[in-house]
Amino acid sequence: MRRGSPLKRVHTKMKRERFSVLLAGIGFWIIAVTSLAAEAEPVRKVIDQYATLARSAEQQGTITVPGKEGWLFFGPELRFVSAGPFWGPAAAKVSRATKPEFADPLLAIVDFHRQLKKMGVELLMVPVPPKSVVYPDFLSDQLTLSRENPPVRIDTESQAFYQLLQKEGIRVLDLTSFFLANRFHREGAPFCKQDTHWSGNGCVLAARKIREEIEGRPWLKAIPKSTYRSAWKSLPIAGDLWKALGEKGVIQEILSVRQVGTGSVGALTSVAPDQKSPVILVGDSHNLVFHAGEDMLTRDAGLPDQLALELGFPVDLAAVRGSGATPARVNLLRRAQRDPNYWMKKKLVIWCFASREFTQSDGWKKVPLLP
Template structure:
């Protein structure tokens, strides 16, 4: 080939390769999030993704817009101007002084696990990770269950297993059960033989979630997700299980936001007997004492727990573990107050 022609061909190939590489890299996630926020009203509850049947909570995107939490001053960027790290670390230390372990279970944002559902052309490598911030928590003495890594591994291994609801702000029934399995294996030593707990075969749950505004419901398809119910077995009612309610006699305390209630409480929580607590109880064959609320997972459940200790000075006598489940956006949007693990009456 003539030298000049060869150089021209090589130049064209290099340009094509560069163009191809650029296409593969895709859009920076931070730019995608900023564009979505800029093109939606601040009062909007949810925004549609690349697939219009996938909706994303706007407040969660505002949380993701902050980026890597390990590199920012949370006392400044947090909406309530409170830093979660020292508050959580002190809570863990105070529990440890009572002989009780704390397991922190932050639920990562849906768009961080499914960024291509938000924008099909996004570069997934640019999504900010929670893992560096978890490292700071762990260095401060807090044990964290890293669901981000768990969920991404599950998504790679089982892409057909949906980890979040498309039309709701919560994890899916599959994810709630998956996390319950992981936590149960960690505390297997607490298992008690109890044949009254059981799990039912898989069924399909059809619903429109909390991200669907009533006026937009007609334009969004109802989603159907598999779930299994778990609870108390009644021999007189084959094919059914009953909800096992919060029990103060159990060695485990579950505190948190609506991620503890979804698929457990029914109504706007979508189903019963299929939530995280239900499956955790079934796996361990013991009941859990629960303090949960639909919002305010940073301090609300801890405040209710503190009230329970005031009413019962022996509250912690038989407790072994506190499992604290909340949406990760609480790190930048929650009100983090120091609250006592034990309230003593004067």
């Protein structure tokens, strides 16, 4: 081939174009990395501030961390959000588990999933997002308070952990982005301002997403449905963070709840949980708040009630006031001990608990589901 031939000029041009594309790709990569680093810097500052606030609250012997515009936050939750990776080798360093061998949540969760799968029961994990992740601008002075655009997610580790669970075949309903998009919902925020739990509307929103997540299952279509009624009402609450604050000048929060039942709207009759239901709701007090009354604030307006309304039948409830990690699963074992046929007609376990349990529980033990 002679120098300067048309074919060689074409080859030279193609090389130059490929080199230009490569340079452009490198340029875009540099821009992307720079952009990510720019986004990560404010997040890191917020996380560092959370760690400081959590330590300060613990040193002062309080669980309450005051935020902006009357919002109160939970010190142990801030510790979880700022803890970093909480599974694998890192677990024992950040967990509050009583024994290091029970620090890693991954092993216990995978074991629970495998036991259920062996019995033909599906697991849906619904970790309740931290309030401080949905409303970081109402706590951190590193962020400008915004009612227009929701802040970026700061729970990097939780997102990575949920992806890891999904690779293990475990379905995870991550409500964080959904709650961020509904921070100022017309029926109220997804979280109480003065309590560690989600709000009455948080229960409503969560139940709707759970129904969307599971609808279409053949067994679900085959279940006879009932028609329930609902009514919104407002009530003042004595939130646990408000009580811990101990300042008499802070007015109690008033929020809206949607009560569910049968009969007339003015005098609804409760929909009781049903141990024969194919759907089990298991976990911590997020499944009891607004449902169980007394220290759980009111009745008939919690997640079990909203699920009954959304699904058209009552769920089985196996929640505890303590940790949703190990004690909640022990609850299931005890039921199977009392009733050898307990698991026979079960189809779905909805495991709902505060995400802070990943580091703040007493530990994640493997628990057999059959005696």
